[in-house]
Amino acid sequence: MQLHHHFSSRFLIDSLNTYGFCCSYSEVQRFERSAAVCQGTDIPNLTPDQVVQYAADNVDHNKITIDGQNTFHGIRMIATITPATNSSYHIPRITVPTEDICSIGHVNIKYFTSVAVGIRSLSYQSISLPNVEDPTSAIDALWKASLLLRPKRPGWSGLMQMVQKGEHQG
Numbered sequence: 001m002q003l004h005h006h007f008s009s010r011f012l013i014d015s016l017n018t019y020g021f022c023c024s025y026s027e028v029q030r031f032e033r034s035a036a037v038c039q040g041t042d043i044p045n046l047t048p049d050q051v052v053q054y055a056a057d058n059v060d061h062n063k064i065t066i067d068g069q070n071t072f073h074g075i076r077m078i079a080t081i082t083p084a085t086n087s088s089y090h091i092p093r094i095t096v097p098t099e100d101i102c103s104i105g106h107v108n109i110k111y112f113t114s115v116a117v118g119i120r121s122l123s124y125q126s127i128s129l130p131n132v133e134d135p136t137s138a139i140d141a142l143w144k145a146s147l148l149l150r151p152k153r154p155g156w157s158g159l160m161q162m163v164q165k166g167e168h169q170g
Helices: 002-007 010-018 025-039 098-104 139-149 156-163
Strands: 051-061 072-082
Touching: 002 010, 010 025, 025 098, 139 156
Parallel strands: none
Antiparallel strands: 051 072
């Protein structure tokens, strides 16, 4: 599983399996399917003081083809829990059909709605800004005008090195 997670290479796993160093790629896929069905979308030992947030992303490859063939669409989702929970359990070695994977891979989306109304009474005080003159405000115009003065001019970073003395304040 560690090799599959790190390298995502069927060739590497099957080659190492040939020499007896690890299980086959099909056995890795079987374990992943078994683990998905065994775990499901339930989070064991979840307490009311913990926060769960789901993050999901998708990837599309060759989505615009003439015949609509050889495209790929993949979706991954992860649940993050704060504070963390530790759990371990035995994963049975079973054969899992694709239909079972599809049936358990559903998460109900719940939106957070605040019941607090105190935010409406929040007010901000005025901040007085000191008048500060920026000595570098005209550098951009100077750099652009330098094109007219001579054919060879420094790049932006070269100009910044010529103008700035000492450490740059950011």
